[in-house]
Amino acid sequence: MKLVNDLDFQNVLAEYTNLINQKLSSYLDKSFCLYEQMYYCVMNGAKRIRPLLLLSVCSDKNDALPFACAIEFIHNYSLIHDDLPAMDNDTYRRNQLTCHKKFGEANAILTGDALLNLACEIIIDKCLKQNNQKYLRAAKKIFNAAGINGMIKGQVLDIESENININENQLKQIHLNKTSALIRASLEAGIILDDASESLIKKISELGNKIGLAFQIKDDIFDCDEEKNKATYVSMYGLEKTSAIFNNIVHEIYLDIEKLNGDYNFFKDLVKYIMNRKN
């Protein structure tokens, strides 16, 4: 567990985060309308969990970088729309005003739309440059996970669950769709770009769901003083049992990772870093 303090890991993490941030900002042209809004929402010192996970399971980082950035743009569009008054009505995000509080609702809606469309343009450009179907297979995983059978479904279920009682399975379904789907797709896309076998893709996919679920449960623990009107693991199980559930899933994840063949050291360290994060 001390690996999170391991200097080598911290250096590699900083290097990849830098690579992602440079590429992300390279996609945001100053000449764009909504440039200021997109830059404000995306270039804000976020941890880049999803693109890091994607890069962590494929060897050619530069080749995979456009897909890693597209996923981060998709994640950011979803945050901007989730924060809107009609949705979660949040005032702050990552220690700054939310997009609609800073730029107004119309701009926030359009900035979210622009980021999803930009993700699409980036991925189509990459697929066009590379005459290899694996890029389209990776793209399919990402947009399936972002849509009505994944992230958007999770958001709909989340809104429908407000102020009503839901059962444990319904809560798990919300988390698996709203949070796990895109985290799972990040790993699936990365491993597909790495030319993995179908059986390895399947293993990584199942691992991705567990990582996403643990990630969301940890969020529930962090946020347990907020969102009283929303069902969370803490509101359903209490803090103690939620921590136990979290520790069990994390234990499973580590066992699964240990079983992977090949050089997945950075991936292993990254997952431990994510599970041990303090905020």
Added chain:
Amino acid sequence: MKLVNDLDFQNVLAEYTNLINQKLSSYLDKSFCLYEQMYYCVMNGAKRIRPLLLLSVCSDKNDALPFACAIEFIHNYSLIHDDLPAMDNDTYRRNQLTCHKKFGEANAILTGDALLNLACEIIIDKCLKQNNQKYLRAAKKIFNAAGINGMIKGQVLDIESENININENQLKQIHLNKTSALIRASLEAGIILDDASESLIKKISELGNKIGLAFQIKDDIFDCDEEKNKATYVSMYGLEKTSAIFNNIVHEIYLDIEKLNGDYNFFKDLVKYIMNRKN
């Protein structure tokens, strides 16, 4: 000009519109969350101008149908978001309540997001099935036109122009981005899927801009009793001069179309039908 009443044209128009509507509804699975919202917003007797234009310039209609539907989904997502209270705040669209009036703002935002993402999934699936770069080249035209250098840019310029004076060129820029871009892309995608030469793609692209501009000016004429706070051709030039400008562009369009080699009879009739439409 009597071609719009030509029975053969009307039959073919009905046939292709039917083909588009059947395919659109086939993409909307009853099991989807937001199925009711998506179906309500998309399957509402719309004229399907963009998908019809796409199909009108390529010979293999069934092959092009997924792209035609993707463009219609993109068009519909943009309408749902444009109608939101923070944007144009419209109550009715196509003689029924707007999405947010019928289902609430949160659902309207998510339904728009879902339709854009669905368009992306449909196009990636089609590109994956066909191992041919032309599908990705067509996809690139569509998403470039839908994004921050096209439709979204037009919407931003449109919102910025409310209640202020803009000049003739600024108004033209709004129309070219907000409306023409996706209409142009419909024709570009269709002609690319038809394996056209670069020079023909260029001709069709320029034609697409003119058709989109004329289409929007006609809308300005239809809407001249509304949107007093928005700059339109009618508010800027008056109804008489606007009609003259419209007739000049339409005349240009017909001359350009006559110069095209090949069997573009349905395309020619479709453009005349669009320019002569009464609503």
